Amino acid sequence: MPMESVPEIMGSKIMKRTISRDQDHGGILSELTGAQGTGKTSVLLAFTDNTITSNPSEKIFWREQMDAPLQTFKLGLEKIRFFVKKDSNVIFRDRNKRLEEIDLNPVYFRDYEELYEIAPNGRASVVFFDNDHEWMKFIHYLRGVGEWVNIFIDEMADIAPSVCSGDLYQRVVKFSNDMGAVRRCMMNCFYNTQTASDVHWTIRKKVMLKVFLPGATSVKTTRVTQKAIDGLDRNSNLGNEAYLDIGGEFGIVRFKNIYKPDPRYHVEAHYKNGKQ
Numbered sequence: 001m002p003m004e005s006v007p008e009i010m011g012s013k014i015m016k017r018t019i020s021r022d023q024d025h026g027g028i029l030s031e032l033t034g035a036q037g038t039g040k041t042s043v044l045l046a047f048t049d050n051t052i053t054s055n056p057s058e059k060i061f062w063r064e065q066m067d068a069p070l071q072t073f074k075l076g077l078e079k080i081r082f083f084v085k086k087d088s089n090v091i092f093r094d095r096n097k098r099l100e101e102i103d104l105n106p107v108y109f110r111d112y113e114e115l116y117e118i119a120p121n122g123r124a125s126v127v128f129f130d131n132d133h134e135w136m137k138f139i140h141y142l143r144g145v146g147e148w149v150n151i152f153i154d155e156m157a158d159i160a161p162s163v164c165s166g167d168l169y170q171r172v173v174k175f176s177n178d179m180g181a182v183r184r185c186m187m188n189c190f191y192n193t194q195t196a197s198d199v200h201w202t203i204r205k206k207v208m209l210k211v212f213l214p215g216a217t218s219v220k221t222t223r224v225t226q227k228a229i230d231g232l233d234r235n236s237n238l239g240n241e242a243y244l245d246i247g248g249e250f251g252i253v254r255f256k257n258i259y260k261p262d263p264r265y266h267v268e269a270h271y272k273n274g275k276q
C-alpha cells in the first residue's frame, strides 16, 4: 500500500472529527466553497451519507434549492423523506413532464415540534417552508432539542445573504449567534455557497471547518494557499480533491463518491405563486 502523505493523514483525521460525537467538543459549523460543478452539493451529500452510516440514530435536516432539480435523490429514495409545511405554497414539478405539477407525497407538518417529532433518524429529512429565511428560525429551534442534530444547507446565500437590510438583517444577525453557538451545541451545520462573499460575514466569521474544492478562493483565515487550491486534482471518475481546514490544521481528501443525477427524478420544488 502506498504511504499516505502528512496532508492525507490529516485529511482523514479531520473527516473522522466530523462524525465523532463528544459533548465536550460540541458540533461543527462548516463552509464548502468551490467553482460551479466541482462537487459542492456532492460533498454535502457525502457528509450526509457519512452521518447516516456513522450516526444512524440522529436526525438530519436538508435544505434544497427552489426552482432547481432536487439533489437529495442522488442519495437514493431509501435515505430521504420529504416534508412540507402545511398550508405553504410549495409544490413539486417534473422536468420530465414539461414541469407539470406532480405529487411527491411529502409529509405535511404544522410546526417545528411536529416536524422534529416525525422526522426519522438515520435519513435525510428534506424540508420545505413558506420561505427560505424560515430556516434561520428552525435552526434556532433545533439548538434546544437536546440531542445531536445535523443540518445541511445547499446554497446558504439564499437563507442568510450578505446584502440584506431591515427585518432580514436583524434575523441574520440573530442567526449568526446561533451559528456561533454550534461549537457549544450538539449540532452540526454544513453549508455551501458558490461565492463565499454572498453569505453574510457575521456567519462566515463563525465557520470552524472550511472545505476548499477546486476553483475555491483562499481566505485570510487559512494557511491553505491559493496555489495549493489551484493544484487540487479534478477527476470525474476517482472524485475531486479538497482541502479541509479546521482551526488552523489542514489536510487533503478525495471525495470518492460520485453523486450523479438520477434520470428518473428530475423533480423541482417551486412556490406556487412564484418567488416568496
Ligand SMILES: Nc1ncnc2c1ncn2[C@@H]1O[C@H](COP(=O)(O)OP(=O)(O)O)[C@@H](O)[C@H]1O
Pocket (backbone or CB within 6 Å): 034, 035, 036, 037, 038, 039, 040, 041, 042, 043, 235, 236, 237, 238, 239, 240, 255, 256, 257, 258, 259, 260, 261
Ligand atoms: N466527488 C466528485 N468528484 C468529481 N465529480 C463529481 C463528484 N461528485 C459528483 N461529481 C459530478 O459533478 C457534477 C456536479 O456536482 P455538484 O455537486 O452538483 O457540483 P456543485 O454543487 O459544486 O455545482 C455531478 O453531477 C457529478 O456528475
Ligand SMILES: [Mg+2]
Pocket (backbone or CB within 6 Å): 040, 041, 042
Ligand atoms: Mg450545487
